[in-house]
Amino acid sequence: MIKAINLLPEKVMVQRVSAGIEDDTLLSPSWCYVKHQQMKAIRKAFKNEGLLY
């Protein structure tokens, strides 16, 4: 994901970087279950690479 973001010119908009599904239809991967935790981890990883989401 970070490599993908780094490919983009600054004027290109990023509307989504996550996939969350908070119901029992999810089979895998389990980290998609709680979207706010997923976003927290993604934001942290971005920050470590100098990216502000």
Added chain:
Amino acid sequence: MRRILTAGRYFREKFGESVYKIPISISGFTCPNIDGTVARGGCVFCENESFSPNLEHNQSKRFFLHPTSENPYLEFQLIQLEAQYKKTKTRLSKKFGAQKFIIYFQSFTNTYAPLATLKALYSKALSFEGVIGLSIGTRTDSISEEVIAYLAELSKHYEIWLEYGLQSSSDETLRRINRGHGRANIEKYIALTHQYKLNICAHIIFGLPGETPEMALESVKFALNLGVHSFKFHPLYVVKRTALAMILKKVNLAPYQKRVTLKH
């Protein structure tokens, strides 16, 4: 620190305040790789009724749109559209004080219907209070120049986005996920959309079966070279009642935890 141009930032900069998307699902819409036009079953990751055991039983009682079909349910669809708009607008207004909205036609293929139906739905959506534009989720094999030209006219007065599900730039992957079209179709219709100066958002899935992270990056480069204005990156997940779920059972697939080879 580089600020990624998120949708929130883009719309605040352009309109001076936050703009909220209102997702809409209209009954009767389907996809050409579900109804048999280009394939059956839909994309392997997509939950749809093709995987319901009672599909054959229900099929005669259900109505699905096609670009050349009649649409006896338009009035019902317009009522459905307004009801969904009102419900979400009320919630967003109370929670965030939202005043500006984009109607997001999200589920299935939202240009896969007669032009008269599309015009009726889009113009109705644009008539709602606070609505400044549309975002229309669709496929590059389900858009016509006629529809693009109509949207281009709307874009003179409204914020109009076409969201194309690319998913991958690899013909092999597109075949494997039962997409029903290839890379050449994507190139052709994104170029046509550009001719009409419409905003384009590309959806790319990371972790598709048989794809490496490098292949996903190739898809991003491919879309960039086509000049798209925006991306939605989706990590693949597997949900019940999909072809991918059946494969998961057989091979213990876990997206971005294990790789798997699919044979068709």
